[in-house]
Amino acid sequence: MFRKALRLNLEMCPDFEVVAEADTGGAALAALATCRPDVVCLDVNLPDQNGVVLTGQLLAQQPGIKIIGLSAQSNFLVMKKMIDAGAQGYVEKVHAGRDIHTAIVAVCSDQFYLSPDVDANDAAELVAVALSKRHPICTGNQSDSPNL
Numbered sequence: 001m002f003r004k005a006l007r008l009n010l011e012m013c014p015d016f017e018v019v020a021e022a023d024t025g026g027a028a029l030a031a032l033a034t035c036r037p038d039v040v041c042l043d044v045n046l047p048d049q050n051g052v053v054l055t056g057q058l059l060a061q062q063p064g065i066k067i068i069g070l071s072a073q074s075n076f077l078v079m080k081k082m083i084d085a086g087a088q089g090y091v092e093k094v095h096a097g098r099d100i101h102t103a104i105v106a107v108c109s110d111q112f113y114l115s116p117d118v119d120a121n122d123a124a125e126l127v128a129v130a131l132s133k134r135h136p137i138c139t140g141n142q143s144d145s146p147n148l
Helices: 002-011 025-035 051-061 076-085 093-108 120-132
Strands: 039-043 066-071 089-092 112-114
Touching: 002 039, 002 093, 025 039, 025 051, 039 051, 039 093, 051 066, 051 076, 066 076, 066 093, 076 089, 076 120, 089 093, 093 112, 112 120
Parallel strands: 039 066, 066 089, 089 112
Antiparallel strands: none
């Protein structure tokens, strides 16, 4: 249900083209081989594997791809593991309708994106992790985001 709503949300933006969707990690890896997307919006909890492991596999298969982690929970350890694995953004599902467009624009501009509702203390540590990976920061509060 969430995946379909996300797809509809993204298809409403003329700057974005949804080229594939997958309901498992295996399907995501197979789709990546044929579709070559610029950005993957990745649920951290898939039926066949977790998003942290899949992030590493996707980046190994297509270096340079931008990955945005999506989760129903604001779990600091999961966010940190996703960023450590190479994700350039993290959006809480409850705010995906509001944040996903900004997150995609940010990661396409080689910035790190973190939903603005993440706890301030957690955000500070996550920003430090992102900076250690040399990603400029976009908190979603900037109005000068570049166009795709």
